[in-house]
Amino acid sequence: MRNKLIFANIFVLLLLFTTYIYGICVINDSFDFNFIELVKISQIQYLLFAVAFIALVSWMISTLQIKNLNAANKFLLVFVIINSLLFSYVAFESVRAFMINRKAVAQAEKECMIRAEKDIKNDHITYRYAGGLAVPLYNEKTIRSIDSIREKYGISYQETGCTVDPISVKAEKKI
Incomplete structure (x- = not known):
């Protein structure tokens, strides 16, 4: 036993x-x-x-x-x-x-897909990123070139904060 x-x-x-x-x-x-x-x-x-x-x-x-x-x-x-x-x-x-x-991941993916579809429908893409780091300093010509590409193709950047949420990262990878 x-x-x-x-x-x-x-x-x-x-x-x-x-x-x-x-x-x-x-x-x-x-x-x-x-x-x-x-x-x-x-x-x-x-x-x-x-x-x-x-x-x-x-x-x-x-x-x-x-x-x-x-x-x-x-x-x-x-x-x-x-x-x-x-x-x-x-x-x-x-x-x-x-x-x-x-x-939570499925809900976040759904929200990202809705946001992406809305961006495509409005012909203006918003790139969301977690950060907080300063934009590298370029010369004036490079900055104008970057801005003209953004305006031409309808792209804007949105910082979501400095906290990286694993659920948001997984959801963003989906789209």
Whole structure:
């Protein structure tokens, strides 16, 4: 029985850590699977703290008299049950956050498409960019050339601020 419980604990812990790290990957839409970078982004120390806390709680519960199990088997049984619950929570929250992110990206893409269609209809394209950096200083002739191209082809620039929103970036890539 002990070997089965040890195997079950190892399996659940591997599943938990994989789901936690992969959940961060899915939520952020970063399918470039760089394990080291994902571990840094996921702040895995919080999950390690939760597992350590669960181990402490499991040990405390294993000291209680439950059936005719010895303390080690009770610990392993309680540990796998609580970690399974944590796994379920992490998986649920990852899927929920992914769905919220997808909905926000779809809404932003829809708004960008409407704005792009409106710009095309008005024959005046507005290029939106996140920035805040100063325009490079050119000589007067170059500046006049750039302005004449903008006027001729109906292009204007609009700075959206210095904060880069990943959802907006994904939506802008769509168009």
